[in-house]
Amino acid sequence: MPTSPQSQVSATPAAIALLDEIIADHGPVLFHQSGGCCDGSSPMCYPRGDFIIGDRDVLLGSIGETPFYMGAAQFEVWKHTRLTLDVVQGRGGMFSLDNGRERRFLVRSDICAVE
Template identity: 40%
Template sequence: MIQRVLATESALTLIARLQARYGELMFYQSHGCCDGSTPMLFPKGEMALNSTDIQMGEVGGVPFHVSEMQFDYLSGSQITLDVEAGSVGTFSLEDSEGVHFVARSRLWTDEEWRELSAQG
């Protein structure tokens, strides 16, 4: 089964550290402007999801949600979460550590696209 969202070792290490500190977590990446297109990490339940939000995947035991519009945009690619130095001034939990999550994407191969289509 192909995963739509992956994470680097750096991202997984940071996620684990933040889970130990805050408990259950959730990612959300909207389609908004500015920081709204940054993957943000919240304590589970701190951000209310609506009926059009989609769980695109899970990394480090943490669900990764996007808006329906963002899912349509990202459906042609695989996301890999990584970590970069520097605060970007969001409400995301890692901001207090002076780092931020970034989402890198790559397009699906034709074979992967066929497999994803079969998965539904």
């Protein structure tokens, strides 16, 4: 599976705190952002063994021990950005582990240098 040459993802302290809470409840997890409509446009958090990474998914980096993947089509649009995982009030995606916690993950982006 393709990987990026350097990490393009980081996290705020609020995101790390929510991630730690989820890991305490569910064990190791991963993030995937597909770019699809509705839930797919948000970073989704899944138990690591329950989500199959596709051959075209791109590893953007890790937050601690938690990998963050993006679907290849969305990566083509976002490849020149650096993402920061953050948390806001609200419900997470239907299948994401942040659902039901009244806080949800989202990404903020900055433009990176183009190589």
